[in-house]
Amino acid sequence: MTDIRSSIIDVAKKAGVSIATVSRVLNESDKVKPETREIVLAVINEMKYAPSPAARGLIMRKTEAIGLLLPDLHGEFFSEIIRGADATIQHQGYHLIVSSSHNDPKEIEAALRFMRGRVDGLVVMSPQVESELLLDTLPKSLPVVLLNCHINNPHFDTIVTDGFGGARDMVSYLFSLGHTRIAVVKGGENNIESQERLRGYRSAFATHGVPLNKAYEFDGDFTEASGFEAAREILELEERPSAIFTFNDSMAIGAIGAIRDAGLRIPNDISVCGFDDIPVAKYLSPSLTSVHVPIHELGAMAISRVFDRLHKRTKGDAAHIFVPTTLSIRNSCKKLNGKSTQEKEMIILR
Amino acid sequence: MTDIRSSIIDVAKKAGVSIATVSRVLNESDKVKPETREIVLAVINEMKYAPSPAARGLIMRKTEAIGLLLPDLHGEFFSEIIRGADATIQHQGYHLIVSSSHNDPKEIEAALRFMRGRVDGLVVMSPQVESELLLDTLPKSLPVVLLNCHINNPHFDTIVTDGFGGARDMVSYLFSLGHTRIAVVKGGENNIESQERLRGYRSAFATHGVPLNKAYEFDGDFTEASGFEAAREILELEERPSAIFTFNDSMAIGAIGAIRDAGLRIPNDISVCGFDDIPVAKYLSPSLTSVHVPIHELGAMAISRVFDRLHKRTKGDAAHIFVPTTLSIRNSCKKLNGKSTQEKEMIILR
DNA sequence: AATCGTCATGTAAACGTTTACATTTTAGCT
DNA sequence: AGCTAAAATGTAAACGTTTACATGACGATT
Structure with missing residues (x-):
């Protein structure tokens, strides 16, 4: 001692x-x-x-820590981000400081204030964050990388995943299987990622000339429980959809539970697909079809970007990285009668 | 800016x-x-x-941060610990610093060194940690709470879950369903939690006078993939077990995937049960029977304990909290012929 | 012996904040 | 107006480290 x-x-x-x-x-x-x-x-x-880190920090003006601010800490999606970040930071002489904003603007500010002065670089993943808050709170010299924040500000490096394209392609894939009655479980009013995915969902309907049914759009909050509840409501609809598309896998898992409790089978009675492709998806029964987001790589990429700035490997204008999504086709979606296999393969190879 | x-x-x-x-x-x-x-x-x-936090920390000798050192960051078990810790720390004027030791002694030491001087209290969850390292690295005055570390040292408050009892009761429950051929997927040679659970597994066999079969003990590493692989091996046994008990739910989920791929049904063809009762367990098809560990509460308890020490609400001798486990009986285990329902209820109410 | 250059070590100031104690200001009373 | 006590504010030192520059020691050369 x-x-x-x-x-x-x-x-x-x-x-x-x-x-x-x-x-x-x-x-x-x-x-x-x-x-x-x-x-x-x-x-x-x-x-x-x-x-004493405080004394060293005061004189050397560095803390040897990198901050990761997430909107939430629940489940495999965020644990995969953290793992990617953590793996990248290993053996670089830095440590990761993880914090959660609980998707609350006050708490985003509090977390940023805490991080300031305690980290040498920062990754912010917070759909709700505004560039003004970042500009007000953080020092100009601090490398900041925004992950799925949908801020277009020349000061910040950004990494954004293609939520719109992923959702559009998933819905297109469901069309190729013959589904036209496709319910969607969204992720919350203020969530820009949910809005992008909803835009993709609607875009696919427009592109394919399939009429949109607003009664098939349900609110969720990215948790298993909200997916469970939304699916229960969906299953009670007079004209039941043939497929449920949730804006993340956790809600798909909850929906799977509700479908199971209703004594229905996936995909025989109703198809389910999700978003993110978290690691557990491939082990479910049936294995879950999901929009694949390279989650672990996102965390890694963000930290790499911070290091590039920190080690002066990158200067000048902020970089904006657009990360494509792909479809992980598994066994949770059934082909209805009337569509060919060729259409399915065309979409995958896009 | x-x-x-x-x-x-x-x-x-x-x-x-x-x-x-x-x-x-x-x-x-x-x-x-x-x-x-x-x-x-x-x-x-x-x-x-x-x-400047560094200047303030230097003079005030406090950092307004609490550290949480976990063995790993993967999946819902750890994200629930973090969430419990995070919820408890909210609005207390402190922030949580999460770090992972990757279950490696060198990295445990590195993480402890990083935390030292940067946190006002620390929760350590690391089966591999030894009290000598803690005593050597951390200041005497720092409140430290050990979570499932199986260290008995008068200096540290400890919180330990009943892995032995949980595993013993799960196996006893399987016996009550008529299973005697019960395979187990363990969590690693050096993992003390896995050793305790294995001890409980073996104890139940001894108590019930059921012969132990060492060929039914398989190695895993607490990941879904290792559960998948172990289950594949189990399914190839000449004399296939009627149930698989994995030492955490992630491995159970992997096992479920392997069973699905083998074209077998749970629980009709083979029963599966896990340990920890992570949130996703109740949404699986079928819902997973699991030893319930109050994960979120563990994180909350540990942080509360740190605060008790920090705010001088608790002095003197270290407290040792033993957290009982219970069984969450769901639908992944089938009753074989020959056992009564009364035995099942007796075990639950213990 | 004196001088010069190199290596190793020491001294003092800096970093940005808090706070004990000193000093100044203010308000109320006679 | 003068005095007293309380309120408000200021000064200087402390916290533990790093590092620029100063100093001393040593060996080589003339």
Whole structure:
């Protein structure tokens, strides 16, 4: 058990050198005699001394931490982002600080305030965040990468996944299977990602000349429970849809539970597909068809981008990376009568 | 966009007061005239000044952060721990710093070193951690709560879930359904939680006088993929077990995928049960029977404990909390012929 | 012996904030 | 107006580290 009160002054005294020499030893300067180094290291070990991050941070102006601000921490989607970020940060001399804003503007601000001064770079994934808040709260010199924030500001590097295209393609795929009555479970009024996906859903209807049915649009909040509830309502419709498309896999999983409880079979009685393609999707019964988002890679990409800025590998104008989505076709969607297999393959290869 | 270089000195100069007055305004001292306060706050807002956490930490010796060190970050189990911790820390004037040790001793040490000086309290969930490392690395004054670490040291508060009892009861429940050929997917050689659960599994066999079959013990690593692989091997056994018990739900989900791919039905052809009762378990088809661990509450409890120490609400001897597990009986386990329903109810109500 | 250059080490200031104690200002009373 | 006490504000030191520049020691050369 070490005592927080031992400082570099105590170590220097005990080793019989100056505090500068102790600092040099700690920071691996070559301006120290090997014999002196040995002595100092022995004292450091004996006293179990560790430098104060606050003092170091104050003088060096770096914290050796990278912040990751997420809208929520629930489930595999976010744990995959974190894992990608974490894997990328490994062995880079930095640590990851994860925080959640609970999708609340006040809490976004509080989290940003906390991060400021505590991180050397920041990844923000928050559909609700506005560039003004970021500009007001964060120092100009802090590398910031926005992930699915839909902010177009020349100051920030952004990475955005193609929610519109993914949803459009999934609905097109369902059309190719013969489905025209397709219910959708959305992700919330203020959620820009949900809005993009809804736009894709509607776009596919327009493109294929299939009439839209507003009664097939249901509210959810990206949780399993909200997907369960929405599916229960969907199953009670007079004219039941032949497929349910949820805007994330967690809601698809909840919908699967409701369908199971209603004694219906997937995909025989009703097809289900989701968005994100979280790792669990492939193990479900049946395996879930989902818009594939390279989640782990998103986290990795964002952190890489921060490092590029931090290590001056990238300067100048902000980069805007658009990450395409693909379809992971599995077994949760049934082909209805009347469509050919060729159409299915055409969509996948797009 | 704020400039990192504006300091309390700049604010004081612009407001025409001393730095102590600015500090008093920032820290809501009542020793400031309202008129003076207004002036200073206006300047602070205009300059978008925020205090340096490093400087504050250096003088106040607190960071306003609580650390949570997990063995891994994958999936709903850990995201539920984080969520419980996060919910408990809300509005307490602290933020959560999450880190992962990847179950590697070197990385445990690195993470502890990073946390030291950056957190005011710490929750450690790491089966592999040893008390000597904690004692060597962390200051005596830092509140530390160990979660499922199986360390018995008078210095640390501990919270331990009943892995032994949960596994024993699950196996007993399977016996009550008539299963005697029960395969188990373990969680890794060095994992103490897996060892406790294995001990419970074996204990139930001994208690019920059912012969143990070492060929039914399979290695996994708590991931879906390892559960998938283990189940594939299990399904190829000459004398196939009638039930698979995995030491966490992620492996159960993987096993479900392998069973599905083999064209078998759960529970008609083979029963499956897991451990932890992560949120997704109840939505699976069929819903998964699992040893219920109050995951979210664990995270909450651990943080509460840290706060108790931090706010001096608890002093003296370390507390050791033992958290019982219960069974969440759902639909993934079939009753074989020959056992009564009364035995089933008796086990649940224990 | 004196001088010069290199290496190793030490001294002092800086970083940005908080706060104990000193000083000034203000309000109320005589 | 003068005095007193309380309120408000200011000064200076502290916190623990890093590092620019100063200093001292040593070896080589003339």
